[in-house]
Amino acid sequence: xxxxxxxxxxxxxxxxxxxxxxxxxxxxxxxxxxxxxxxxxxxxxxxxxxxxxxxxxxxxxxxxxxxxxxxxxxxxxxxxxxxxxxxxxxxxxxxxxxxxxxxxxxxxxxxxxxxxxxxxxxxxxxxxxxxxxxxxxxxxxxxxxxxxxxxxxxxxxxxxxxxxxxxxxxxxxxxxxxxxxxxxxxxxxxxxxxxxxxxxxxxxxxxxxxxxxxxxxxxxxxxxxxxxxxxxxxxxxxxxxxxxxxxxxxxxxxxxxxxxxxxxxxxxxxxxxxxxxxxxxxxxxxx
Amino acid sequence: xxxxxxxxxxxxxxxxxxxxxxxxxxxxxxxxxxxxxxxxxxxxxxxxxxxxxxxxxxxxxxxxxxxxxxxxxxxxxxxxxxxxxxxxxxxxxxxxxxxxxxxxxxxxxxxxxxxxxxxxxxxxxxxxxxxxxxxxxxxxxxxxxxxxxxxxxxxxxxxxxxxxxxxxxxxxxxxxxxxxxxxxxxxxxxxxxxxxxxxxxxxxxxxxxxxxxxxxxxxxxxxxxxxxxxxxxxxxxxxxxxxxxxxxxxxxxxxxxxxxxxxxxxxxxxxxxxxxxxxxxxxxxxx
Numbered sequence: 001x002x003x004x005x006x007x008x009x010x011x012x013x014x015x016x017x018x019x020x021x022x023x024x025x026x027x028x029x030x031x032x033x034x035x036x037x038x039x040x041x042x043x044x045x046x047x048x049x050x051x052x053x054x055x056x057x058x059x060x061x062x063x064x065x066x067x068x069x070x071x072x073x074x075x076x077x078x079x080x081x082x083x084x085x086x087x088x089x090x091x092x093x094x095x096x097x098x099x100x101x102x103x104x105x106x107x108x109x110x111x112x113x114x115x116x117x118x119x120x121x122x123x124x125x126x127x128x129x130x131x132x133x134x135x136x137x138x139x140x141x142x143x144x145x146x147x148x149x150x151x152x153x154x155x156x157x158x159x160x161x162x163x164x165x166x167x168x169x170x171x172x173x174x175x176x177x178x179x180x181x182x183x184x185x186x187x188x189x190x191x192x193x194x195x196x197x198x199x200x201x202x203x204x205x206x207x208x209x210x211x212x213x214x215x216x217x218x219x220x221x222x223x224x225x226x227x228x229x230x231x232x233x234x235x236x237x238x239x240x241x242x243x244x245x246x247x248x249x250x251x252x253x254x255x256x257x258x259x260x261x262x263x264x265x266x267x268x269x270x271x272x273x274x275x276x277x278x279x280x281x282x283x284x285x286x287x
Numbered sequence: 288x289x290x291x292x293x294x295x296x297x298x299x300x301x302x303x304x305x306x307x308x309x310x311x312x313x314x315x316x317x318x319x320x321x322x323x324x325x326x327x328x329x330x331x332x333x334x335x336x337x338x339x340x341x342x343x344x345x346x347x348x349x350x351x352x353x354x355x356x357x358x359x360x361x362x363x364x365x366x367x368x369x370x371x372x373x374x375x376x377x378x379x380x381x382x383x384x385x386x387x388x389x390x391x392x393x394x395x396x397x398x399x400x401x402x403x404x405x406x407x408x409x410x411x412x413x414x415x416x417x418x419x420x421x422x423x424x425x426x427x428x429x430x431x432x433x434x435x436x437x438x439x440x441x442x443x444x445x446x447x448x449x450x451x452x453x454x455x456x457x458x459x460x461x462x463x464x465x466x467x468x469x470x471x472x473x474x475x476x477x478x479x480x481x482x483x484x485x486x487x488x489x490x491x492x493x494x495x496x497x498x499x500x501x502x503x504x505x506x507x508x509x510x511x512x513x514x515x516x517x518x519x520x521x522x523x524x525x526x527x528x529x530x531x532x533x534x535x536x537x538x539x540x541x542x543x544x545x546x547x548x549x550x551x552x553x554x555x556x557x558x559x560x561x562x563x564x565x566x567x568x569x570x571x572x573x574x
Contacts, residue, residue: 011307018312018331019515020298024305044305200515225563226513226521228306228487233520234513259566266566275559276512278551 003030003039003054012041014056016201016231021056023049023229028123033115035169040123046229048124050091052116053168056229063093063127068265069225069273070162070193070237071097072258075104076250076267078157079189082106085155087144087173089162090116092128098160099134100258108156110140110147112169117141145172148181155185161194166205174209179216183242191247192240196222199281201231207284210238214285219245222281223273225264248274290317290326290341299328301343303488303518308343310336310516315410320402322456327410333516335411337378339403340455343516350380350414355552356512356560357449357480357524358384359545362391363537365444366476369393372442374431374460376449377403379415385447386421387545395443397427397434399456404428432459435468442472448481453492461496466503470529478534479527483509486568488518494571497525501572506532509568510560512551535561 004013004020005027013022025043032038039051047060058066071094075081081103086094090111098107111117117139121132131137140147144163159182163170172178173194182192194213197206199222206222213220217240227235239247250267259266277285291300291307292314300309312330319325326338334347345353358381362368368390373381377398385394398404404426408419418424427434431450446469450457459465460481469479481500484493486509493509500507504527514522526534537554546553564572 013309018310020307020309020311022300022307022309024307200513224513224559226487226511226519228519228521232513232515234515262566264565264567266569268562268569269565272511272559272562272564275555276563277559278556279546279549279553280551282553282555 003037003051012039012051014051014054014231019231021229021231025049029119031115033113035113038115038119040119049229050120050124052164055165057164058091058093058124058127059229060124060126062227062229063091064263065225065227066235067093067097068262069223070094070160070195072262072265073223073239073247073250073270074158074160074191074193075101076254077246077248078191079246080157080187083156084108084158085160085185086110087148087159087161087163088170089160091120091124092131094160094162095131095137096127096129099131099136100261101254102257103254105136106138107136108138108140110142110144112141112143114141145178148178148185151185153184154187157187157190159186159190159192163195165197165202174205176212176216179213183216186242188242189246190241192217194238196236196238198230198232198234199224199236199278200234206236207281210285213238213240218242221245221247221274222277223270224276225273290324290338299326299338301338301341301518306518308516308518312336316406318402320400322400325402325406327406336516337407337411339451342452344451345378345380345411345414346516347411347413349514349516350378351550352512352514353522354380354384355549356510357381357447357482359549359552360510360524360526360534360537360557361445361447361478361480362388363541363545364533364535365478366533367444367474370443371395371445372447372472373397374435374446374448374450375457376447378407378411379418381447381449382418382424383414383416386418386423387548388541389544390541392423393425394423395425395427397429397431399428399430401428432465435465435472438472440471441474444474444477446473446477446479450482452484452489461492463499463503466500470503473529475529476533477528479504481525483523483525485517485519485521486511486523486565487521493523494568497572500525500527505529508532508535508561509564510557511563512560
């Protein structure tokens, strides 16, 4: 699906169920890769911004709302931190947030679409930042579903899924076999993290995905925050683990290392964001 | 300012700094009152929806995000609950949330624009609901700034400010003299509540308003939530009190009475929403 454009007035939209979010700007790239439509605009408010299949993904000056919230609860709480995996995340923001932790030795990033990486490196270089030249980053252009199916048991301290909505290339990132493999390849004291859509704009996918992750992992909880450019602006990420809900307890040494450069995330914010489950979702999840 | 319309394609927008939020729908009313432009549309996603001066105010199926979060932390925590005041709130949603508390005996609502009330009663009757015929509601069509200047000391258990952005008729609801009067007319164990804009789309107004309220009241804290139709979708309300931060401690008897019919608000959600202050705002407020 192409981004909805109004070239006369320079507005670019994502449409979702009778609602649209538009940024004023100029289209720089609009091409079809083997997997999806990739659009990059120069927006007035948030700098260069990326859409995949007509959906807002990230922007230079709004990406931290998403990347800090997906990454830091996991990276700050895994018992060890030698090896991590990112499925998706082609813009580089998730890798950059992970690699802020000096303790991390090895980061596998598995992105299906080379063009997303190439165009992000060219047009949105600040989002990946130094991650792209970090020796610890191992970029693999292949299918993330196959990757988690083939990886050995207990390989990773952290597994992060940074995919788009469950249609198109990200569809297989929301099902039982995929999550079972994510658990299998995680170390017993590791942490799993994935974006779980909006409790408002994608209410049923949101609820069903959390329930599914809870069937597979011993501990799993959604965390709620704000990504203004996503449908409804209200977003969620779900964290899961095996031996204890360790994702709720960031390790002080890591917090001290990274928090002064965080825009959104802090241990206090995170504590609040786990509690701030709206009443209608809590009734669905804990009836 | 008029709502931005695209009548050919049935989109109605609020524009804010190079960003727009649009709902697909049909314009039902578009008139200028003595104070502002009033627009009501029938939207596909959220039912009938109200704009004032081109800014989204409320919608039938999205109003609880805002009204529950503004009202319940205050109404559930004031030591007594005999008399409350709403400044603004012409759509009736804040009054309806207040009057769910049987303990409340008398509610003054002070709205400057009679046409907002009349059109809300006609087109958005579910938002005010039974509040409009509740004997406890005393509707005063006059200036809220004068009302708080003239009210006697210690009149109200709760004072709620439900105004729009600080331009046009709501401009005087964001300054020192107004907040000082709100404190003066509050009982010593009462609670003050006001909407304090978006930490993202109105960052400096948000920060300055909280700082100002903190100069005047002994205790004041922002609470963060989501109103998808407002700029950025990320919104805040600030609660203040005199003898203790009682707004953080909802009274069990009142919680038991109202919480099963809440969509967003719960004591747990509220606790989280007070903690979920983003790092960049916390650094500004508590340097």
